[in-house]
Amino acid sequence: MSTMTPVALAGVVGRGVLRSRVVAALTSPHGVDRYLELINPMWAADEVRARVIGVRRETDGDAPVATLTLQPTSTWRGHRAGQYVQVGVDLPGSAKRLTRCFTISSAASMPGETITLTVRAHDEGQVSKFLVREAREGQILHLSQAQGEFTLDESPATPTNNHLVFITGGSGITPAMSMVRTLLRDGYDGTAGRRVTFLHFARSVEDQIFAAELAEVAEQDNGVAVHLRYGDHVFSEFELRRLVPDFRDVDTWACGPAGLMELIHQAYGESPRLRTEFFKPPRTSAGSAEGDVDFSVSGVEAANTGETLLEQAEALGLKPEFGCRMGICFSCTARKTDGTVRNVLTGVESSLPDEDIQICVTAPLGDCSVDL
Amino acid sequence: MTAAPTYPEALLESVDLDETRRLTAEELEQFGAEMDAIRQRILADLGEADATYIRNVLKTQRGFEVAGRLLFYLPPAWPLAVASLSISKILENMEIGHNVMHGQYDWMGDPGLNSRMYDWDNVCPGEQWKYSHNYIHHTFTNIVGKDRDIGYGILRMDEDQKWHPYYLGNPLYAFLLMVFFEWGVAMHDLEVENIVQGKRKLEENKSLHAGIMRKVKRQALKDYVLFPALTGPLFPLTFAGNVVANLVRNVWAFNIIFCGHFPAGVATFSEEECENETRGHWYYRQLLGSANIDGGRLMHLMSGNLSHQIEHHLFPDLPARRYPEIAGEVREICQRYGLQYNTGPLHKQLLSVGKKICRMALPPRGGA
Numbered sequence: 238m239s240t241m242t243p244v245a246l247a248g249v250v251g252r253g254v255l256r257s258r259v260v261a262a263l264t265s266p267h268g269v270d271r272y273l274e275l276i277n278p279m280w281a282a283d284e285v286r287a288r289v290i291g292v293r294r295e296t297d298g299d300a301p302v303a304t305l306t307l308q309p310t311s312t313w314r315g316h317r318a319g320q321y322v323q324v325g326v327d328l329p330g331s332a333k334r335l336t337r338c339f340t341i342s343s344a345a346s347m348p349g350e351t352i353t354l355t356v357r358a359h360d361e362g363q364v365s366k367f368l369v370r371e372a373r374e375g376q377i378l379h380l381s382q383a384q385g386e387f388t389l390d391e392s393p394a395t396p397t398n399n400h401l402v403f404i405t406g407g408s409g410i411t412p413a414m415s416m417v418r419t420l421l422r423d424g425y426d427g428t429a430g431r432r433v434t435f436l437h438f439a440r441s442v443e444d445q446i447f448a449a450e451l452a453e454v455a456e457q458d459n460g461v462a463v464h465l466r467y468g469d470h471v472f473s474e475f476e477l478r479r480l481v482p483d484f485r486d487v488d489t490w491a492c493g494p495a496g497l498m499e500l501i502h503q504a505y506g507e508s509p510r511l512r513t514e515f516f517k518p519p520r521t522s523a524g525s526a527e528g529d530v531d532f533s534v535s536g537v538e539a540a541n542t543g544e545t546l547l548e549q550a551e552a553l554g555l556k557p558e559f560g561c562r563m564g565i566c567f568s569c570t571a572r573k574t575d576g577t578v579r580n581v582l583t584g585v586e587s588s589l590p591d592e593d594i595q596i597c598v599t600a601p602l603g604d605c606s607v608d609l
Numbered sequence: 610m611t612a613a614p615t616y617p618e619a620l621l622e623s624v625d626l627d628e629t630r631r632l633t634a635e636e637l638e639q640f641g642a643e644m645d646a647i648r649q650r651i652l653a654d655l656g657e658a659d660a661t662y663i664r665n666v667l668k669t670q671r672g673f674e675v676a677g678r679l680l681f682y683l684p685p686a687w688p689l690a691v692a693s694l695s696i697s698k699i700l701e702n703m704e705i706g707h708n709v710m711h712g713q714y715d716w717m718g719d720p721g722l723n724s725r726m727y728d729w730d731n732v733c734p735g736e737q738w739k740y741s742h743n744y745i746h747h748t749f750t751n752i753v754g755k756d757r758d759i760g761y762g763i764l765r766m767d768e769d770q771k772w773h774p775y776y777l778g779n780p781l782y783a784f785l786l787m788v789f790f791e792w793g794v795a796m797h798d799l800e801v802e803n804i805v806q807g808k809r810k811l812e813e814n815k816s817l818h819a820g821i822m823r824k825v826k827r828q829a830l831k832d833y834v835l836f837p838a839l840t841g842p843l844f845p846l847t848f849a850g851n852v853v854a855n856l857v858r859n860v861w862a863f864n865i866i867f868c869g870h871f872p873a874g875v876a877t878f879s880e881e882e883c884e885n886e887t888r889g890h891w892y893y894r895q896l897l898g899s900a901n902i903d904g905g906r907l908m909h910l911m912s913g914n915l916s917h918q919i920e921h922h923l924f925p926d927l928p929a930r931r932y933p934e935i936a937g938e939v940r941e942i943c944q945r946y947g948l949q950y951n952t953g954p955l956h957k958q959l960l961s962v963g964k965k966i967c968r969m970a971l972p973p974r975g976g977a
Contacts, residue, residue, distance in 0.1 A: 259835065262827065262830050262831055262835055263831060263835055263836065263839075265827045265828070265830075265831055266728040266729065266730065266735075266824070266827065266828075267728075267730075271671075271721055272671060272675075274721075275667075275668055275671055325718070327719075330656070330657065331656060331657070332655075332656050332657045332659065332660030332661075332717055333716065333717055333718050334717060334718035334719050335718060336718065560740070560743065560744030560748065561743075561744055561747065561748040563748070563888075563891070564926075565743070565747055565748065565925050565926055566739075566743035566744040566747060566748060566925075567711070567712035567715065567724050567725075567739070567743060567926070568739070568740070568743065568744050570712075570715070570724075570725060582645075583648075583649055583652060585652075593715065593718075593725075
């Protein structure tokens with residue numbers, strides 16, 4: 238029989254009460270979290286927040302990498318290895334909360350357990366720069382639950398004959414790292430319990446994330462073979478075939494920059510064993526009306542005419558919601574996932590990904606993707 | 610020799626020209642540009658001070674709310690409990706709900722202060738209110754026949770609304786609307802007057818009914834069942850207290866809102882004169898179609914800064930705390946262009962509104 242300390246029991250009961258329908262009705266229409274957050278940001282009934290409890294620099298240089306250890310609120314439902322999480326950061330000075338996705342680098346977690354994010358500070362990434370350079374212990378972050386289907390679907394606790402392959406490039410290593418860590422943590426007798434081939438491409442030795450841990454993993458007799466490649470050494474089918482002769486019939490997880498992913502796709506052809514996750518590099522705009530506008534929900538893409546997004550959508554036969562058509566009523570607000578846009582009233586340009594825009598007064602500059 | 614000024618056709622036939630000037634097309638454009646400049650300047654300046662302000666108002670409101678709910682356990686403190694809860698509901702509906710749902714704080718990226726997520730402590734579903742308010746009322750402000758906020762489909766508030774014996778009840782309807790204001794706001798989207806006139810079909814309301822019923826049930830369950838029940842034997846007292854708090858909010862909100870567009874001197878417009886409207890003309894219409902209430906900081910806070918209805922209508926999506934800051938500048942621009950800037954203390958504006966409600970009950974002098 239399992240026993241519980243009084244404190245843990247009180248916690249369970251308290252959470253049950255906070256999530257009850259009665260409390261939801263009493264706090265309607267705002268919800269209990271809108272009250273709890275005013276007392277303590279780590280108290281929540283539905284939403285997920287996390288406190289930074291550790292920051293470790295992984296690499297230095299132009300685009301340094303750091304690993305943040307996070308203690309999520311008790312609402313965290315845990316994650317499967319390979320999943321990512323949306324992280325909202327209240328950037329100091331601007332009062333703006335920006336939200337971006339980051340892959341969880343720690344092994345699969347149970348509800349309420351700590352997780353780690355390993356983040357590279359991109360020059361144009363305000364959130365990644367903040368997390369790597371400025372985040373400190375005690376900082377509160379806003380999280381989503383774990384998301385994504387690029388996950389380890391093998392049970393680490395059951396040793397098998399299945400051979401697994403991970404091919405990653407740059408910071409695309411994080412989901413694979415979470416999977417390997419999960420296999421080794423939960424696997425049979427400290428081993429992965431199966432044969433694992435881990436092929437990773439980094440810009441240079443200095444840019445190698447998890448270098449020490451990877452060296453340790455490579456050294457031990459645990460079933461995991463680690464192959465690190467640096468600089469100009471690009472992926473080739475020839476090399477992969479030498480490491481894994483029947484690679485097209487082996488479950489493979491690949492994640493990395495566009496160039497690498499293209500080569501991997503060519504090598505695997507139509508093989509259903511290949512699972513990929515693609516990190517989009519930020520697009521730079523030519524600052525003109527050229528390029529394509531992608532209305533991603535409708536699946537319609539057309540050449541950018543330079544008109545407002547609402548006009549362009551309507552010209553293509555879409556019927557987005559709208560009201561005033563002059564930028565005051567916010568009826569037409571939609572999410573721009575990618576690209577540079579210009580507010581036709583203010584002339585202000587913005588290239589932020591995942592930004593809510595009023596499509597009646599916003600015109601795309603170059604390529605642009607909108608959730609419409 | 611200078612060329613004769615050209616005026617936009619038929620513009621402002623209804624405006625009292627003793628109080629305000631007609632602007633030439635060119636002046637309208639300049640006027641619009643000056644307003645745009647204010648808007649741009651404030652937008653560029655939005656930041657931590659605005660975020661801190663709204664979060665502090667929110668904390669204050671939540672404080673009054675919790676205090677109000679708790680004080681009902683102490684029967685002698687009943688008046689205090691009612692006062693606390695009334696203040697909470699007024700702050701939540703006006704300075705927080707109205708302004709957040711206008712999108713004034715969308716730039717912060719905080720889901721808790723986002724116009725698409727927020728719903729207010731009021732029986733009217735925020736989703737429906739945003740359509741009739743942000744879009745219809747703020748786009749077509751004071752255009753008779755388009756802005757359904759002129760009399761809310763119940764009252765006669767303008768000479769251009771044709772008189773009918775029904776309007777003899779104008780003062781009574783206004784009184785009832787004041788008492789049941791949140792219910793009136795909730796029913797507003799159903800456009801009952803258009804259904805009576807056969808302009809709208811009952812089926813068109815089906816989708817709205819579900820939303821209203823859901824919200825009404827939640828609000829009623831909270832205020833009239835659960836919180837009273839939680840106080841056990843004090844149920845009747847708590848129930849009555851919650852009724853009074855909702856009533857106080859209704860009366861206050863009604864009065865503030867009626868002072869925004871109905872005092873004497875506020876202009877209304879015809880659909881024709883607003884066809885092909887320029888941005889400058891739109892600003893001009895917002896200015897002449899709104900009226901302010903003089904007062905101090907408390908007045909501004911408790912009215913959700915709708916004491917600056919003029920600034921709110923010129924810049925509905927700027928954080929309301931900025932309105933007092935730009936009011937002086939707006940007023941100075943109006944003076945320069947010879948335009949009326951309608952403002953007065955609460956009692957004066959209320960008296961003016963009351964007179965209008967009564968005057969409009971009667972047929973126009975000289976026969977309809």
